[in-house]
Amino acid sequence: xxxxxxxxxxxxxxxxxxxxxxxxxxxxxxxxxxxxxxxxxxxxxxxxxxxxxxxxxxxxxxxxxxxxxxxxxxxxxxxxxxxxxxxxxxxxxxxxxxxxxxxxxxxxx
Amino acid sequence: xxxxxxxxxxxxxxxxxxxxxxxxxxxxxxxxxxxxxxxxxxxxxxxxxxxxxxxxxxxxxxxxxxxxxxxxxxxxxxxxxxxxxxxxxxxxxxxxxxxxxxxxxxxxxxxxxxx
Numbered sequence: 752x753x754x755x756x757x758x759x760x761x762x763x764x765x766x767x768x769x770x771x772x773x774x775x776x777x778x779x780x781x782x783x784x785x786x787x788x789x790x791x792x793x794x795x796x797x798x799x800x801x802x803x804x805x806x807x808x809x810x811x812x813x814x815x816x817x818x819x820x821x822x823x824x825x826x827x828x829x830x831x832x833x834x835x836x837x838x839x840x841x842x843x844x845x846x847x848x849x850x851x852x853x854x855x856x857x858x859x860x
Numbered sequence: 861x862x863x864x865x866x867x868x869x870x871x872x873x874x875x876x877x878x879x880x881x882x883x884x885x886x887x888x889x890x891x892x893x894x895x896x897x898x899x900x901x902x903x904x905x906x907x908x909x910x911x912x913x914x915x916x917x918x919x920x921x922x923x924x925x926x927x928x929x930x931x932x933x934x935x936x937x938x939x940x941x942x943x944x945x946x947x948x949x950x951x952x953x954x955x956x957x958x959x960x961x962x963x964x965x966x967x968x969x970x971x972x973x974x975x
Contacts, residue, residue, distance in 0.1 A: 785963065794864075794950045794966030795903065838902070847893065847905040847916050848964065 755839045760855040763829045771824040771854050773839030778819050783842045786813065786824050788835040789853070795838065798824065834858045862886050864953050864967035872973045873941050881936040881970045885953030891915070892934040893952040893964060894926060903950060909934060910956065941974045948972075 756774040763769040775784065786798040799806055799813045801822070806813040812825040826833055838853040865884040873879050885892050891910045895903040905918035909928035920926075923941075928934045938945060948971050952964040 789903075792948075792969075794952070794969050795964075797963040797965065800963060847908055847918060848895075848903075849905065850895075850902040852902060 866967040883951030889953035
């Protein structure tokens, strides 16, 4: 399974945009890029996913590099409720997610 | 909207006992996944089922078994419990629209404590 690399932690001020990077240099052509987040003591929550084009939904935006070797999850205005561990996962339909270490996002009031 | 239901939410067992965790997927979801998350660790995939058949297997100990029933709910059976089995166990469900696109919906988890 292809691997992802994320920074261990990041900080952001409340109501400012946050850019969470993910490197996936060994991504294959059929791998989708999925993002999840996990709040303390809760199950992971789906955020967004994409294949090649940038994607937007009500929670976030996903910017995918042209060579697909990296992507960035963008939270447009961070709130205290966005403090969580964010996971970038490559999914090729093999029925399972391989979670990496994720990025722990701290939002400062 | 209906979510994934897991029961029980908390379970305390002693070493060498058995435990059964249950997962009720979102209606019309045909795929169920089980993950284990130890303290301070990331979720680790255990096993998955698609249309009641095992579809993939991860780092699941031989002491554990699981199945998916005709109503699509799933049960994770754990025997000869060890202290190291103490963890959060998540179930996730998904509807199979095609490869790579269907996101997984996770339940709230069962916190198992082995003493």
